[in-house]
Amino acid sequence: MMAPESLLTTLTAVGLLGCAVLLVLAELHIPTHGLHAIPGLAALLLGIFLLFAPAEATGPILALIAAHALLLLVLGAVFAGLLLLALRASLRVHRMPVVDPLAQVAGARGIVTSPLAPDGTVRVLHETWSAVTTGAPIARGEAVEVVAREGLTLHVRPMARRGERDGLPSQGAVRPGVWVERGR
Numbered sequence: 172m173m174a175p176e177s178l179l180t181t182l183t184a185v186g187l188l189g190c191a192v193l194l195v196l197a198e199l200h201i202p203t204h205g206l207h208a209i210p211g212l213a214a215l216l217l218g219i220f221l222l223f224a225p226a227e228a229t230g231p232i233l234a235l236i237a238a239h240a241l242l243l244l245v246l247g248a249v250f251a252g253l254l255l256l257a258l259r260a261s262l263r264v265h266r267m268p269v270v271d272p273l274a275q276v277a278g279a280r281g282i283v284t285s286p287l288a289p290d291g292t293v294r295v296l297h298e299t300w301s302a303v304t305t306g307a308p309i310a311r312g313e314a315v316e317v318v319a320r321e322g323l324t325l326h327v328r329p330m331a332r333r334g335e336r337d338g339l340p341s342q343g344a345v346r347p348g349v350w351v352e353r354g355r
Contacts (some may be wrong), residue, residue: 180221187218195254204262208254216247276300276320280330283313293327300325 192209201207220243281295290309292299293315302325304313309315314330 184221190214
């Protein structure tokens with residue numbers, strides 16, 4: 172039968188280990204930058220020391236269970252190192268700028284997948300979007316540029332042909348191996 176003092180010590184150690192687990196889990200889910208992790212580490216080390224504290228050898232089994240203090244310190248140091256690595260990675264992620272992938276859509280170029288007269292679909296940034304054009308209808312396969320985004324609908328305009336500037340047709344040009352259509 173276990174002495175009441177050692178039972179109390181064991182229950183206290185188990186309670187501290189449970190508290191350590193809860194504090195580390197809280198650190199993972201609540202961004203406190205170590206506010207929960209440091210007491211969790213302290214509770215872990217104290218719980219380990221209490222649980223594996225050398226007791227009076229009242230039997231042959233208790234003498235085998237006693238752990239060496241250096242082993243417990245190494246275990247605590249390894250846990251602290253892993254915790255510091257996780258905190259460092261967490262801080263690095265918190266410092267990164269927030270990237271909104273939908274903000275990149277304005278100004279992007281795409282291809283019409285169903286005729287836009289005035290609405291249809293376009294393929295922009297490897298995704299198919301609903302699109303609307305305010306100008307003349309745009310045929311399937313034409314290149315378009317995104318002017319704006321309203322919800323999940325893109326407002327597009329036809330891309331200027333090569334050589335066109337500000338809607339003014341070019342004189343047309345022929346380069347070896349390349350045919351450029353004369354502006355209309």
